[in-house]
Structures are given as structure tokens and as C-alpha cells.
Amino acid sequence: MTTTRTVRATGPADLLALVPSVLGFHPEDSLVVLTIGDARQPFHARVDLPTDAEEVHQLAAHLGGVAERGAVGRVAVVVYSDDGCLTRAVVDALDHELLRVGTELVCAVRADGERWWVLDVVGEEGGTPYDVSSHPLMAQAVLDGTVVLSSRGELAETLVGKDPQETEEVTALADGALDLIAAQASAPLGPAAARHQLAVEARWVGERVQRFLEDGERLDASDVARLLVAMAVSPEVRDAAWAGMARENAARHVDLWRDVVRRTPLDLRAAPAALLGFSAWLCGHGALAWCAVESAHEADPGYGPAQVLERILAAGMPPSSWAPFSREDVSLPED
Numbered sequence: 001m002t003t004t005r006t007v008r009a010t011g012p013a014d015l016l017a018l019v020p021s022v023l024g025f026h027p028e029d030s031l032v033v034l035t036i037g038d039a040r041q042p043f044h045a046r047v048d049l050p051t052d053a054e055e056v057h058q059l060a061a062h063l064g065g066v067a068e069r070g071a072v073g074r075v076a077v078v079v080y081s082d083d084g085c086l087t088r089a090v091v092d093a094l095d096h097e098l099l100r101v102g103t104e105l106v107c108a109v110r111a112d113g114e115r116w117w118v119l120d121v122v123g124e125e126g127g128t129p130y131d132v133s134s135h136p137l138m139a140q141a142v143l144d145g146t147v148v149l150s151s152r153g154e155l156a157e158t159l160v161g162k163d164p165q166e167t168e169e170v171t172a173l174a175d176g177a178l179d180l181i182a183a184q185a186s187a188p189l190g191p192a193a194a195r196h197q198l199a200v201e202a203r204w205v206g207e208r209v210q211r212f213l214e215d216g217e218r219l220d221a222s223d224v225a226r227l228l229v230a231m232a233v234s235p236e237v238r239d240a241a242w243a244g245m246a247r248e249n250a251a252r253h254v255d256l257w258r259d260v261v262r263r264t265p266l267d268l269r270a271a272p273a274a275l276l277g278f279s280a281w282l283c284g285h286g287a288l289a290w291c292a293v294e295s296a297h298e299a300d301p302g303y304g305p306a307q308v309l310e311r312i313l314a315a316g317m318p319p320s321s322w323a324p325f326s327r328e329d330v331s332l333p334e335d
Contacts, residue, residue, distance in 0.1 A: 011107075012107065012109045012111075012116050012118055012128070012130075013116075013128075013130055013135065014135075014137060015034070015076055015078055015107065015109060016078065016109070016111055016116060016130055016132050016135075017132040017135035017136075017137040017138050018034070018137055019032050019034070019078055020132060020138070020141075020148045021137065021138065021140075021141035021146050021148060022034070022044050023044075023046055023286075023287050024146070024147065024148060024149060024155060024285060024287055024288065025148060025149040025150065025151055025152050025154060025155045025287065026132075026148065026149070026150055026151060027046055027080050027151075027152065028080055028113070028151060028152075029048060029049050029080060029081060030046050030047065030048060030049060030079075030080045030081075031045075031046070031047050031048075031049055031059070031077065031078075031079050031080075031090055031094075032044070032045070032046045032077065032078045032079075032080070033045045033063055033075050033076075033077055033094075034075060034076045034077075034078075035070075035072050035074070035075055036073075036074040036075055036076055036106050037073060037074050038073070039070050039071055039072040039073060040070055040071035040072075041069065041070030041071065041072070041316070041317070041318045041320075041321075042070065042072060042318070043066060043067075043070055043072070043316040043318065044286070045063065045066070045286075045316060046152075046286075046287065047059060047063075049079070049081055049086065049090065050090065053089070056089050056090055056093050057093055059090070059093075059094075060090070060093035060094040060096065060097040061097055062314075063094060063097065063098075064094070064097030064098055064100060064101050064103070065101075066315065066316035067098060067101055067103040068101035068102075068103070069315070069316070070316060070318075072103050073102070073103060073104065074103065074104045074105075074106045075098065075103060075104070075105060075106065076105075076106050076107040076108070076109075077091060077094065077105060077107070077108045077109070078108075078109045078110075078111060079091065079108070079109070079110045079111070080110075080111055080112070080113075081110060081112065082112040082113075084110065084117075087110045087119070088119065091105075091108045091119055095108070111130070114129060114130070115127035115128055115129055115130065116128050116130050152287060152291075155287055155288060155291055156291045156294070156295075158258065158288075158291075159258065159261050159262060159273070159276075159291060159292065159295050160262065161262035161263050162262075163263075166221065166262075166263045167263050167264070167265060169221045170221050170224050170225050170228070170263045170264065170265065171225075171265045173221060173222055173224075173225035173226075174225040174228050174229050174265070174268060176225075177225060177226060177229040178229055178232075178233075198230075198233065198234050198236075198237060201226070201230040201233075201234070201237055202230070202234070202236065202237045202240045203240075204226070204230070205227060205230050205231070205237055205240045205241050206240040206241070206243065206327050208223060208227065209240075209241050209244075209256065210244070212252070212256050213249055213252050213253070213256075216252065216255065218259060219256075219259070219260065221263070224260055224263055224264070227241070227260065227272075228260070228264055228268040228271070228272065229268070231271040231272070232268050232271060238271050238275075238305075240327055241271075241275060242275060242278070242305075243325055243326055243327040244324060244325075244326060244327065245275075245278060245279060245282065245324060246282070246322075246324040247282050247283075247319055247320075247322070250279045250280075250282035250283045250319075251279075251283050253275070253276075253278075253279035253282075254276065254279045254280055254283055254285070254288070257272050257273075257275045257276035257279060257292075258276055260272040260276075261273050261276055261292070261295060266298065266299050267299065268299070269295060269296065269298070269299035270296045270299040270300035270303040270306065271296075271303075271305075273292045273293075273295040273296035273299065273306070274292070274293075274296045274303060274305040274306045274309060275305075276288075276292040276295075277289045277290075277292030277293050277296065277306065277309045278305070278309055280292060281309065281312065281313065281319060281322075282319045282322060283319075284319060286313060289309065289313055290313060292309075293306050293309055293310050293313065
């Protein structure tokens with residue numbers, strides 16, 4: 001379940017310690033925007049730094065639009081960069097767009113991993129050394145069970161399996177299941193048999209996902225393969241796995257789909273990666289959701305659910321905007 005808590009940040013040192021616990025990793029070459037105070041749709045965003053003037057203004061306009069749609073009154077900005085000129089250009093452009101939509105830029109900080117600078121109207125103040133590892137907010141994050149990784153790359157690596165034999169076993173089982181489906185479809189009365197089998201698989205997928213949500217026991221290789229093949233063959237069966245996903249059970253869905261993604265061959269990875277992304281977004285873990293979108297795009301660049309999630313993330317839509325649907329709402333093959 002997504003939870004919220006109020007954190008009082010009194011200055012740049014607090015902001016620099018807060019960002020990694022919010023994102024789940026220590027950012028580099030990034031712009032981070034944090035909502036301060038109340039808002040209709042508060043958001044926190046991390047984006048790669050732009051590389052030219054056009055990208056600077058496009059990014060500023062986009063973030064200004066997100067703040068406007070969410071009725072965000074105040075934000076703080078942290079730029080992770082050793083390039084003071086680029087930082088100034090980014091912050092100036094963003095400040096201009098935020099003022100246009102009625103959002104106040106309360107604080108802007110540049111940090112290069114060793115020192116931070118507060119950005120004001122006339123330039124940078126003297127750099128101040130910092131070390132977030134000893135900050136009380138980081139200590140509290142550890143006590144709360146928050147895992148903070150060293151980089152976004154390390155976060156992406158959490159979607160990569162460490163046991164090739166597991167993936168090979170799943171792949172072999174999935175290939176066998178796909179061969180069986182192909183044989184059923186080409187046999188006499190094949191289409192009817194295939195529809196019957198999809199109905200069976202849809203029921204099994206819904207029940208298997210629900211069982212994991214209840215007991216949390218890791219799926220064995222045969223279950224993973226069956227799940228992958230069923231979702232790949234029928235979008236409706238995939239939606240049976242998706243049905244019932246809500247903020248209350250999103251964390252358990254993250255556990256399920258991250259483990260499945262780690263054991264899935266590339267050609268079958270789009271569906272579980274998209275489901276991982278949606279559940280991560282519902283948990284408020286936007287960085288993990290983006291990593292999952294990238295994994296889905298790697299498997300299938302035109303995969304519809306991943307494209308939808310990408311638009312949701314880019315627009316800064318909050319998890320509260322998601323309306324869960326039930327399995328009764330899914331159009332499934334007739335048994």
C-alpha cells in the first residue's frame with residue numbers, strides 16, 4: 001500500500017538527504033523536483049539533464065505543465081551536476097515556467113556529490129561539503145526499511161536475473177507450451193479448442209496471481225512459464241493478471257512481477273515488465289516504474305500497456321488517479 005508521511009526539510013542538507021530516500025537511489029546528472037506543502041496532485045520527479053538549449057526549454061515547459069495540472073504551489077529543485085552553467089540554464093528556464101503557472105520555486109540547489117551550492121538570483125554561493133550517509137533522514141529511511149541504491153543503473157539491475165539456469169528452464173517450458181498451443185490451433189476443431197484453453201488459462205492466471213497475493217510464495221518455473229505464455233497469447237488473459245491491482249496490494253504485485261521479469265526471456269518480457277511498472281507506480285516508486293517501462297520497450301517497442309504507463313509517468317499523474325478494475329470487467333474467451 002502507498003503510504004505518505006510529512007518530512008520537514010529545513011535546508012539544502014536536508015533536501016540532499018531526502019532525495020535518495022524518495023527515489024530509492026542516489027541520482028547523478030539529474031534534475032529532481034520535489035513538491036513542498038499541500039497540492040491537489042503533488043509529485044516528485046527525476047529526469048536526466050538536458051544536453052542543449054532546446055531540450056532545456058522543452059523540459060522546463062513540461063515540468064511547468066505538470067505543476068500546473070497538479071495545482072502545485074511550491075517546489076524545491078536539486079540539480080546533480082558538476083556543470084554550473086548548465087545548472088543555471090536549467091533552473092532559470094524552470095523558474096520562468098513555474099512563475100508562469102503560479103508555482104513558487106522555494107529553493108534550488110546544485111550538488112556534485114561532494115559539495116552543494118544554493119542558487120540565488122546573482123549566482124552561486126560558496127560550496128558546502130556534504131555527506132548524506134550520516135544524515136538523520138537517511139538513518140530514518142534505514143529504520144523504515146527503505147532500500148537506497150547507489151545509482152539508477154543499480155536499480156535497473158534489480159530487474160536482471162542472476163541465475164541463467166532459472167531463465168533457461170523457464171524458456172524451455174515456455175517454448176514447449178507455445179508449441180502445444182500451435183498444435184491445438186492447427187488441429188481439427190483447433191480454434192474452438194484454443195478458445196477453450198484460453199478460458200482455462202484465464203481462470204488459472206487470475207487464481208494464481210491471487211494466491212501469490214495471499215501467501216507470497218515464489219512461483220516455480222512451470223508456473224512462471226505458464227503465466228508468460230498465457231499473457232503473450234491473449235491480451236485478455238494478461239488483463240486477468242492485471243485485474244484487481246490496486247494501491248492496497250501494489251507492493252505485493254511488485255514482488256511478484258519483479259521476480260517474474262528476472263526469470264523471463266526477452267521475447268516474453270513485455271507483459272510482466274508492464275505489470276511491474278504499473279504496480280511500482282501505484283506504490284509511488286516512479287523510478288522503478290520507468291525502469292520497467294524501459295524493460296518492456298526493449299522486449300517490444302510498440303507494447304501498448306507500456307506506452308500507456310509511459311504517458312502516465314511523463315504526465316506526473318498520481319497513483320490516486322488509478323481506478324482498479326475487477327476480473328468481471330475483463331472480456332475473456334468463452335469456455
